[in-house]
Amino acid sequence: MTPPRIVRTIDHLPQRVVEQVVNTVLDAIDVNAIIQRVDFNAVIQQVDFAKVIDQVDLNEVLSKVDLNELLKNVDLNAIVSQVDLDELLQKTELGSLIAHSASSVVGEVLDAIRSITVGGDDLVNKMVNVVLRRPAASLRAGPPLLVPPAETPPPARPPDAVIQLQVADGSSGALTTDGPPPATPATTAPGPPAPVAPANGGLP
Amino acid sequence: MDMTRQGQYAGGISRLVALGADLGISWGLYAAGVAAFGLFYELVSGNKFKPDTNNVGWLILLAVWELLYFTLQWSLSGRTLGMAIFGLRVVSKQGAEIGVRTSVVRTLALWVSLVFIIPVCLAALVQRQRRALHDLVAGTAVVYNWDARGARLRWLARQGPPEHQATASS
Numbered sequence: 001m002t003p004p005r006i007v008r009t010i011d012h013l014p015q016r017v018v019e020q021v022v023n024t025v026l027d028a029i030d031v032n033a034i035i036q037r038v039d040f041n042a043v044i045q046q047v048d049f050a051k052v053i054d055q056v057d058l059n060e061v062l063s064k065v066d067l068n069e070l071l072k073n074v075d076l077n078a079i080v081s082q083v084d085l086d087e088l089l090q091k092t093e094l095g096s097l098i099a100h101s102a103s104s105v106v107g108e109v110l111d112a113i114r115s116i117t118v119g120g121d122d123l124v125n126k127m128v129n130v131v132l133r134r135p136a137a138s139l140r141a142g143p144p145l146l147v148p149p150a151e152t153p154p155p156a157r158p159p160d161a162v163i164q165l166q167v168a169d170g171s172s173g174a175l176t177t178d179g180p181p182p183a184t185p186a187t188t189a190p191g192p193p194a195p196v197a198p199a200n201g202g203l204p
Numbered sequence: 205m206d207m208t209r210q211g212q213y214a215g216g217i218s219r220l221v222a223l224g225a226d227l228g229i230s231w232g233l234y235a236a237g238v239a240a241f242g243l244f245y246e247l248v249s250g251n252k253f254k255p256d257t258n259n260v261g262w263l264i265l266l267a268v269w270e271l272l273y274f275t276l277q278w279s280l281s282g283r284t285l286g287m288a289i290f291g292l293r294v295v296s297k298q299g300a301e302i303g304v305r306t307s308v309v310r311t312l313a314l315w316v317s318l319v320f321i322i323p324v325c326l327a328a329l330v331q332r333q334r335r336a337l338h339d340l341v342a343g344t345a346v347v348y349n350w351d352a353r354g355a356r357l358r359w360l361a362r363q364g365p366p367e368h369q370a371t372a373s374s
Contacts, residue, residue, distance in 0.1 A: 089360045111355040114218075114291045118352065121215020128329050139332055142347055145299030146211030 209348040211299065213334045214292050216325060219346055225286030230273045234266055271311050278307035283349065291350030297335070297343050306342050313338035 003011075129136050141147045242253035255262060277284040282301055283293045294310070296302055302310070317324045317337045328336040335345050 085357065086360055089357060107358070110289065110291070110350075111358065113289070114350055115352070115355065117218040117221055117290055118209065118215070118348070120217035124216055124329065125334075132330065140213070142212040143295060143297060143299030143345055146295065146347060147299075 208354070209291075209350065209352040212348050214346045214348050215334060216329050218290050218292060218348075219328075219334075219336070220325065222284075222286040222290040222292050225289055226274070226284045227286075229285050230270055233273070234269050237269075238262075270315075271308070274311040274314065275304065275307040278302060278310065279304040287346075287349075291348055292346050293349035294344050294346055297333075297339075297345050299345075299347070302342075302344055306344060310338050310342035310344055313341035316341075 125136070128134075129139075140149075238255060242255070245251070245253045274284060278294050279302065281288075282295060287293065294302055296306070320337070324337045328334055328339075333345055339345055
C-alpha cells in the first residue's frame, strides 16, 4: 500500500530544502576567488608522496601498460649510438670474445688491405672534390636502395597542456606537462653527436 | 658518414686494384688451364706441346674465358674474386642485384674501358657516383660490400683490454 501523498511530500521536504540551500550558497561563493587564495605549493609540500606511492600497486599499473607501444616511441638507435663501443670493448672481455669468434689470418689481412685501399679512395676523393670545388655533402653516398636519402628532421612538437597557476603571493607561473614553454619558440631536441668516420674506417 | 661503408659508392683506388687483381687471377687461371691442357696433351700423344702464341684461336679462347670469368661471377654473386678480396660489389644504379644480361653488357664494355683506361679512370674520378664507362653503359655501380666498423671492432678486440697489453709488454 502506497503512503498518502502528504507523507511522501514531507519525506522529500528535507532533501529539497538542502538542495535549495546548497545551490544558494554556491551561487553566492566565488569559487575561483577561493582557489586563487589557496597556496597550492604549501598543499603539495604537505603531501607525503612516498606514502601515496606505497599505496599504489605498481605491478598492477605496469600490467596495464603496453610496453610494445611504449618502445615504439623510444629511439633505440639514438641510445645505442651514445654507447662508446670502443671503450666497452677495451674494458671488458667482450673484445676477446669477438676476437676469438672472428679472428683469422685471412680476415686480418683482408681487413688491413681493404682499410688501406679505402683510405686511398678517401684521399683521392677529397683531392678531386677540392680541385672541382665540389662539397662532399652534395654527393650521394650510394645507390638509393642501399643508402636511403637522409631523413629531414621531424617538425617540432606543439606545446602540451599548460596550467596557469595564481599563487597566494600574487606571482603567476605556467606549468607545462612537457614540451617547451608557450612563449618561447619551439626547438628541436638536440640529438646525439653523429659518429665521425675515420678516413680508413678507423683501422691503423 | 656511415662507418660501415656498406652500400656506399666505391672509390677509384679500390676499384682499380680489384680490377688488377681480377686480370691477374683470370690470366693466371687461363695460363694454368693451358699448362694443364699441354701436360694432358703430352701424356696422351707423347709429343711436345708448343702453343703458337700468334694463333688467333688462342686469343679467341682467352676472350671467351675472360667473358665467362667476369659474367658468371657478376651474375651469380655480383662480385669477382678480386672484388671479393677488396670488399666491392657490382649493383644496378638503383642498388639492386644485376642479371646475366647486364653482366654480359658490362663485361663487353669493360674491354672498351681497358683500351681507353686512362681517360676512363679520370672520368670515373670526376663522375659524381664514381661510375666508369662500363658502368654507364650497363647501368651499374660499384659499392663497398664490407663492414668497416666491424673490422675496426675486430681490430680493437685483438688489442685486448689495456691491462692485458701492459702485462704483455712487460
